[in-house]
Amino acid sequence: MTPSSFLPVFEPGTVWLVGAGPGDPGLLTLTAVHAIGQADVILHDALIDPRILTYARPGAILENAGKRGHRPSPKQSEISDMLVDHARQGRRVLRLKGGDPFVFGRGYEEALALAKAGIGFRIVPGVSSGLATLALHGIPATSRDSNHAVILATGHLAEDKTVDWATLARTGQPLVLYMAVANLTPITTALQAGGLAADTPAIAVHRATTGAEEVITTTLAALPGLAAAGRIHSPAVIAIGAIAPLRAAIAPYLAGVGEAVR
Incomplete structure (x- = not known):
């Protein structure tokens, strides 16, 4: 055929x-x-x-x-x-x-x-760029040991739309953010107001599948500062929560990833 x-x-x-x-x-x-x-x-x-x-x-x-x-x-x-x-x-x-x-x-x-x-x-x-970017870098969107749901959210909205970030935080489920780099300060502030700890694990992958891709392992509270310092660029996919640290156990054996890890 x-x-x-x-x-x-x-x-x-x-x-x-x-x-x-x-x-x-x-x-x-x-x-x-x-x-x-x-x-x-x-x-x-x-x-x-x-x-x-x-x-x-x-x-x-x-x-x-x-x-x-x-x-x-x-x-x-x-x-x-x-x-x-x-x-x-x-x-x-x-x-x-x-x-x-x-x-x-x-x-x-x-x-x-x-x-x-x-x-x-x-x-x-x-x-889907968000889920594929995570998978390519050894970050599962779901894992039986960590979560049975995942929330996809965009940080770039139409002018008359809003996201209730505090409510999303209270679900206790990992978040995968698209197009959020420019708005990380209000997003992370609202997530912490909803109960997410400042040291909640986070991982950002920017410019995925290009020669300039990078993976940055960090925490929720540190995300805005990294973006302001030019460490996280758009376009980026950002995972926050229990799935973010799972990459570490398999990353040394992961083939086909050429990013610089920071």
């Missing part, structure tokens, strides 16, 4: 919302590679590894539609309009997003805009 025998047809005039995983091209799904090679237009996030775009076919239109904090970038409504406009011109349109498009990726917003415009679309899940 060849991949072409089971991969879906990318029809002209449709949009595929595709997850590109945490960055390493080796973590793309077969369907994602197929889609990239078939697309007429690829609207990609700013953090997509450039190696992934080499799978695009010659002549494909590549447009950076990434949203970066505090930098000029297209509004979400503009990105959705671009998807609709390209599809109405009969193109195969690929929206390529880091991680999974439906995990803090605004994929549902884009799917909703396409549905309202009457544009057919397909969702291609990707490896």
